[in-house]
Amino acid sequence: MALDDPGHARCPGPAARDIILADGWHVPDALVAESYAFLGDEDIGYDRYVSPAFFEREMTHLWPRTWQWVCREENLLEAGDWLTYDVGRHSVLIVRGDDMAIRAFPNACLHRGTQLKRSNESGAATELRCPFHGWSWTLEGGLKNVPCRWDFPHVTDEAYALPRVKVETWGGFVFVNMDPAAAPLADQLGPLAEHFRGRWDLANRRVSLHLQKELPTNWKAAQEAFLEAYHVYETHAQGLATAGDANANYDIFSDHVTRFVHTIGTPSPHYTQAQTQQEILDKMRVDGVLVPEGRTARSVAAEKLRAQIGAETGVDLADYSDSEMLDSIEYHLFPNMCLFPGVSLPMIYRFRPIGMDPGRTLFDLMFLKLVPEGTPMDYPPDPIPVAAEQSYADAPGMNPGLGAVYDQDTDNLAMQYRGFQASAKRGQTLGNYQEARIRRFHQTIDDYLGRP
Known part of the structure; x- marks a missing residue:
């Protein structure tokens, strides 16, 4: 490939799109859509991850100005249900009002600033009451009671209603944006909303498991570990016999949406050892099943999963393609959300700073299972904390094999973060194609940081 044609080189052989089409299934148009553009090849500086000054700019210009998912609608089923969402120094209180509308407010009393509800907690209430002096507001944010009101003639109901934080919902998720002038959520979702329409609609799923783990790295580095398959070669070498990596497809659909x-x-x-289709199926841990002549391990594994997951969920999966049943299909919605519309890998990720330390990140790992049409909402399971030194596989309900893969994914992060600080070379060098999503991510960050 000529040096004057950067970004166009691809791994020899069939790409993921070719393999999906060769399966012979009718697949959603979105699954095989392609959108890539060369975005440059400059290094990404390490100061963006470790510098308190850069982190402060993000806290001022990025997090208060972008839509972020805070919970599922199922978390707020009844009037009075509330929860808090924290990112860095920001804290937002989200509540279902008596009128059943969802509202959000800065999580601070207008008297002397105390948080109305503790960070990272949830519950039910009939009013929003400050635990310090007892000032209270209605669930809709109207001033309700000021003890010794005679001493506050300068406080009016109109001026002391709780300020609003913008709220919208999509796909069963509740999003907030702290910027009063924010554009609608639809602008940030862009093509994602169209891609997830129909059978990929995440509103038709329910949370089956939710894990939370602190990662010893910057929030950007944490999610970048999941934005490319380039790391499979070394980090998940045990999977090379059954997983495409260098031939993955990468798409940049907008400044906020990549895949x-x-x-x-x-x-x-990279795996050059000859294998039969039966050997591939056996390595996929599909036990006790033979690959008939003329079939592939991929098609047989997908067929078994259709029967197994269909029976478990009560959902008819007959029309779901082999790719939707098996493949790692990962969308990224800026700034910190990853969504998988597949059936056997139905994950949602979120990465957000903990406090004001650039090197601390909270990783939310959620699984959204399919449910039969018309299934009523119920409260989702509470998040399960996973200690820094603990394996994901130890969490109740977690698939041990998948847990071990997540251990591999995040065990690199502490060493990488230390390397950011020790390196004589002051930036990371990205691949033009396989790591283009990371470059687009940083370009969008710079767009936010450059706004007045």
């Missing part, structure tokens, strides 16, 4: 698709049930281009 990769890498296939499962096909060997990596």
Whole structure:
């Protein structure tokens, strides 16, 4: 490939899109859509991850101005249900009002600033009451009671209603934006909303498991570990016999939405050892099943999953393609959300700073299972904390094999963060194609930081 044509080189052989089309299934148009552009090849400076000054700019210009998902609608089923969402120094209180509308407010009393509700907690209430002096507001944010009101003639109901934080919902998720002048959520979702319309609609799913783990790194580095399949070669070397990596497809649909698709049930281009389809299926841990002549391990594994997951969920999966059943299909919604519309890998990720330390990140790992049409909402399970030294596999309800993969994903992060600080070379060098999503991510960050 000529040096004057950067970004156009691809791994030899079939790409993920070719493999998906060769399966012979009718697939959603979105799954095989392609959108890539060369975005440059400059290093990404390490100060963006470790500098308190850069972190402060994010806290001022990025987090208060972008839509972030805070919870599922199921978390706020009844009037009075509330929860708090914290990102860095910011804290937002989200509540279901008596009129059943969802509202959000800065989580601070207008008297002397005390948080109305503790960070990272949830509950039910009939009013929003400050635990310090007892000032209270209605669930809709109207001033309700000021003890010794005679001493506050300068306080009016109109001026001391709780300030509003913008709220919108999509796909069963509740989003907030702290910027009063924020554009609608639809502008940030862009093509994502259209791609997830129909059978990928996440409103038709329910939370089956939610884990939370602190990661010893910057929030950007934490999610970047999941934005490319390039790391599979070394970090998940045990999967090379059954997982496409270098031939994954990468798409940049907008400044806020990117995606990769890498296939499962096909060997990596790096894996050169000859295998039969039966050997591939056995390595996928699909036990006791034979690959009939003329079939592939990929199609047999998908067929078994259709029957198994269909029976478990009560959902008819007959029309779901092999790719939707097996593959790692991951969208990123800026700034910190990853969404998987697939069936056997139905994850949602979120990465957000903990307090004002650039090197601390809270990782939310959620699984959204399919449910039969018309299934009523119920409260989701509470998040399960996973200690820094604990394996994801130890969490109740977590698949042990998948837990071990997540251990591999995040065990690199502490060493990487230390390397950011020790390196004589002051930036990371990205691949033009396989790591383009990371570059787009940083370009969008710079766009926010450059706004007045």
